[in-house]
Amino acid sequence: MKATTAGARMTIVAVTPPSVPRLRLEPTGSRRTLLDGAWWPRSTDPVAELPGLVLAIDQIRGPVTRLVLAAGxxxxxPRRLSVHGRVLRLGYFTSQPxxxxxxxxxxxxxxxLLVVAPDTASSTADAxxxxxxxxxNLVHAQNIILAVTAPAHRTAVNNAPEDAWETDGGRLGSVPAQRPVPEPAGC
Structure with a gap:
């Protein structure tokens, strides 16, 4: 028999009403996508943020029974969270991206869902x-922020045309001088 602590069995109840989540879902509802969408919480407090998200998912995909989150x-x-009269189990794992x-x-x-960090700039979060x-989409959750910011980063670093040419497969160096084309005789 596994010993449990009182803290693991305690159900947390949010004292404030659920917020409207900043949530974007894949529009077709396809089950063949890499991600189903993204969520941009306003804070890193799961008790304040998760109830609104759970209620939004409930309306689209049916009642949520469990959430798996990254430990960091x-x-x-909290291991249990009361949402709209039911108890939801939460699991935090270091293996979860x-x-x-x-x-x-x-x-x-x-x-x-991709979880966009609360302090992310709005333009980056939206992208x-x-x-x-x-x-x-073929980009995994842990790589999406980098994917949407990398082109801007490369442009800022490689602002010289020669640098852009070099990274695109061109070559730097001297270009051989072209010989003048002789004019046809009899002109």
Missing amino acids: GWDSH RGLLTAICDRNERVD AMILAATTT
């Missing part, structure tokens, strides 16, 4: 959420 990035790690949240719904359906909710 949250202020606390930091930018990924998995919601398990009633019929064992998964909803995999990341759009990419995560794109049906053809």
Whole structure:
């Protein structure tokens, strides 16, 4: 028999009403996508942020029964959370990528969401959420922020045309001088 602590059995109840989540979901509902969308919480407090997200997912995919979260990035790690009259189980794992949240719904359906850090610039967050909710997205959650910021970073670093040419496969160096083309005789 496994010993449990009182803290692990305690259900946390949010004292404030659920917030409206900043959530973007893949529009077709396809189950063949890498990610189902993205969520941009306003803080790293799971008690304040998760109830609104859970209620939004409930409306689209059915009741959420469990959430799998990354161990890092949250202020606390409650194991049970009361949401709209039911108890939701929360699991925090070091093996879960930091930018990924998995919601398990009633019929064992998964909803995999990119979690955009609360302090992310709005333009970056918006671009990341759009990419995560794109049906053809092939970028994993932990790489999306880098994917949407990398081109801007490369442009800032490589602002000289020669540098851009070199990174695109061209070559730097001297170009051989062209010989003048002789004019046709008899002109």
